Amino acid sequence: MTVKPQWLRVKAPQWERVGNVKEILRDLSLNTVCEEASCPNIGECFNAGTATFLIMGPACTRACPYCDIDFEKKPQPLDPTEPQRLAQAVQRLKLNHVVITSVNRDDLPDGGASQFVECIQAVRSAMPDTTIEVLIPDLCGNWQALEIILAARPEVLNHNTETVKRLYRKVRPQGKYDRTLELLQRSRELAPGVYTKSGIMVGLGETDAEIREAMQDLRAVGCDILTVGQYLQPTQKHLNVENFVPPEQFDAWRKFGESLGFLQVVASPLTRSSYHAEQVRELMKLYPR
Numbered sequence: 001m002t003v004k005p006q007w008l009r010v011k012a013p014q015w016e017r018v019g020n021v022k023e024i025l026r027d028l029s030l031n032t033v034c035e036e037a038s039c040p041n042i043g044e045c046f047n048a049g050t051a052t053f054l055i056m057g058p059a060c061t062r063a064c065p066y067c068d069i070d071f072e073k074k075p076q077p078l079d080p081t082e083p084q085r086l087a088q089a090v091q092r093l094k095l096n097h098v099v100i101t102s103v104n105r106d107d108l109p110d111g112g113a114s115q116f117v118e119c120i121q122a123v124r125s126a127m128p129d130t131t132i133e134v135l136i137p138d139l140c141g142n143w144q145a146l147e148i149i150l151a152a153r154p155e156v157l158n159h160n161t162e163t164v165k166r167l168y169r170k171v172r173p174q175g176k177y178d179r180t181l182e183l184l185q186r187s188r189e190l191a192p193g194v195y196t197k198s199g200i201m202v203g204l205g206e207t208d209a210e211i212r213e214a215m216q217d218l219r220a221v222g223c224d225i226l227t228v229g230q231y232l233q234p235t236q237k238h239l240n241v242e243n244f245v246p247p248e249q250f251d252a253w254r255k256f257g258e259s260l261g262f263l264q265v266v267a268s269p270l271t272r273s274s275y276h277a278e279q280v281r282e283l284m285k286l287y288p289r
Contacts, residue, residue, distance in 0.1 A: 004232075004244070005244050005246075007246070007247050007269050008230065008232070008244065008269050008270065021093065024089055024092050024093060025089065028086075028088055028089050029085065030053060030082075030085055030086060030089055031053070031054040031055075031057050052100075052101055052135070052277075053086055053089070053098065053099070053100050053101070053119075054069075054101055054102065054103065055082055055086065055102045055112070055115055055116070056075075056078060056082075056102045056103055056105050056112045057075075057102065057103040058070060058103065059071065059075045059103060060072065060075075060103035060104050061073065061075060061103070061104050061105060061107055062104040062106065064171070064173070064174070064175075065170075065171065065173075065238055066162075066172075066201065066204070066234075066238055066239045067234075067238075068234035068238070075103070075105065075107065078108075078112070078115050082115070082118075082119070083115070083118040083119040083121070083122035084122050086119050086123065087119075087122035087123045087125065087126040087127070088126070090123050090126060090127050090130060091126045091127055095127070095130055096129070096131065096278060096281060097130065097131045097132075097133065097277060097278035097280065097281055098123060098127075098130055098131075098132055099133045099134075099135060099158075099274040099277050100116065100119050100120070100123075100132065100134050101134070101135035101136070101158075101274070102115070102116065102135075102136065102137060103137075104137045104138075104174075106174075109142075110139070110142060110144075110145040110148065111137060111139035111140060111145050112137075113139065113145035113146070113148040113149050114148065116134055116136065116149050116152070117148060117149060117151075120132055120134070120149075120152040120153075120154055121152065131156075131280065131281055132154045132155055132156070133154060133155060133156035133157075133158055133197070133277055134149060134154045134156070134157060134158065135158040135159070135160070135273060136149060136157065136158070136159055137159075138159065138175055138179055138180060138183055139183070141176075141179050141182075141183075143186055146183060146187065146190070150187060150190050150191040150194060151191075153191070153193070153194065154194060155194065155195060155280065155284065156194065156196075156197055156225070156277075156280055157187045157194050157195070157196050157197070158196075158197040158198065158199070158225075158273060158274075159183050159184060159187075159196075159197075159198060160198055160200075160273055161177070161180050161198045161199065161200050161218065162175070162199070162200065162201055163201060163204055163206065164200075164206040164207075164210035164211060164213070164214050165177040165210070165214070165217075166206070167204055167205060167206060170204075170239075171201075171204055180198075181217055181218070181220075181221050182221075184196050184198060184218065184221045184223050185221035185222065188221065188222035192289065193289040194289075195224045195225060195263070195280065195283070195284070195289070196223050196225070197223065197224060197225035197227070197273075198218055198223050198225075198226060198227075199226070199229070199273035200214060200215075200226070200227070200228050200229075201229060201230070201231040202230060202231060202245050203230050203231040203232075203241050203242055203243050203245055204231050204239060204241075204242055205243075208249070211228070211253060212256060215253070215256065215257050215260060215262075216260060218262075219257075219260045223262070224263045224264070224287075225263055225280070225283070226262050226264070226265045226267075227265075227266045227267070227271050227272065227273050228253050228254075228257075228265070228266070228268075228271060229268065229269065229270065229271035229272050230244065230245055230269040230270070230271075244269075247268065247269060250267040250268050250269065250271075251267070253265070253267045254266075254267040263283055263286075263287050264279070264280075264283055266279075
């Protein structure tokens with residue numbers, strides 16, 4: 001793997017706080033995308049007492065070549081106790097904002113929509129003032145399933161674009177660029193009061209023009225919030241990093257995104273989809289729905 005530049009180095013975390021978060025997660029038998037996907041910000045986020053919960057996992061029914069989550073063609077049945085355990089973790093961590101994501105569950109008729117709803121309702125019951133962001137898969141284009149999730153009224157509906165249209169088959173072989181855009185557009189139409197969000201990885205061989213085109217496509221379907229971050233190769237078996245994008249280029253994309261009308265653009269080498277996601281609470285005050 002290519003040597004990382006200076007700007008991708010992260011500070012060593014304060015392991016006392018990290019250990020406390022991990023202890024709660026292990027105690028409640030919960031997974032986080034922070035750990036399963038080898039996120040570089042795990043130290044900072046765990047130190048701040050935040051985590052992105054990974055439900056219906058830890059194994060995924062897709063094997064995207066950029067992702068470090070395990071592949072399993074026939075994953076385990078859903079655990080009916082998971083929503084309550086997740087709500088307990090949110091309560092014990094005293095989270096103001098929680099991100100709930102999932103592996104792809106293409107084996108389920110609704111793609112796991114009902115489990116998302118159960119988790120939202122459990123958190124609402126335990127922590128009524130906590131804002132909720134769901135980072136969902138494409139549900140194989142099951143728009144009834146999407147409607148079920150949106151009916152539970154999370155504050156934020158996030159679905160990652162991941163890459164530019166030209167690279168979709170290479171990076172996300174079981175996904176479809178147009179389906180991603182349609183999901184975000186339908187979310188805006190079905191639930192105008194819910195903020196929509198998406199994220200893009202860079203460093204996979206895309207061009208500046210292609211990134212800008214993807215940003216324009218996302219704004220055209222009403223996407224409110226965008227994250228842009230550097231792809232990092234988890235292991236030798238995963239897609240190679242084609243290039244490391246310098247911080248000034250991320251600044252240029254942030255300014256371009258703001259000019260397009262995104263309510264917020266978070267763009268930096270270490271940005272991930274859920275990085276500093278709690279900032280949406282301030283965004284909601286500035287741009288109430």
